Amino acid sequence: MLAIILFADPHRLSYNKEREKKEGTYMEYQSFEGQTAFFEDYARIAKPGYEEEAVTADVLEQLNQQLTEEELFYRLAAEDAKEGQVFLFPFSKRMFTEDLDAAISTEFRYDGAPYVYETYEDEQP
Numbered sequence: 001m002l003a004i005i006l007f008a009d010p011h012r013l014s015y016n017k018e019r020e021k022k023e024g025t026y027m028e029y030q031s032f033e034g035q036t037a038f039f040e041d042y043a044r045i046a047k048p049g050y051e052e053e054a055v056t057a058d059v060l061e062q063l064n065q066q067l068t069e070e071e072l073f074y075r076l077a078a079e080d081a082k083e084g085q086v087f088l089f090p091f092s093k094r095m096f097t098e099d100l101d102a103a104i105s106t107e108f109r110y111d112g113a114p115y116v117y118e119t120y121e122d123e124q125p
Contacts, residue, residue, distance in 0.1 A: 032063075032110060039052060041089065063091055067093070073088040073090050075089075076089065090112060094106070
């Protein structure tokens with residue numbers, strides 16, 4: 001028996017997104033809980049011209065690097081922000097298992113309003 005597995009090209013999928021929305025066949029996929037609220041906040045803070053798919057991938061990459069931390073955040077670089085300041089978007093995680101095979105899954109949730117990440121330098125005379 002021969003099985004053929006086809007993998008979708010993510011660039012091609014994003015290309016058809018607008019057409020699918022017009023046709024009513026587009027299904028919104030949420031990579032983390034609160035994704036809609038996150039992008040509402042992100043749009044207010046980030047410079048225009050970003051792609052949601054790329055931002056989502058960056059968010060998940062940063063969050064997965066912080067799995068051992070108590071507080072999670074997505075860091076928006078100063079050069080990507082309208083105000084030219086670093087912003088932090090707070091997230092939380094929930095670890096759970098759905099099966100008896102003891103595989104642990106992690107779910108991320110956007111927890112609310114972003115805030116400016118400020119650093120102060122101690123100026124010595």
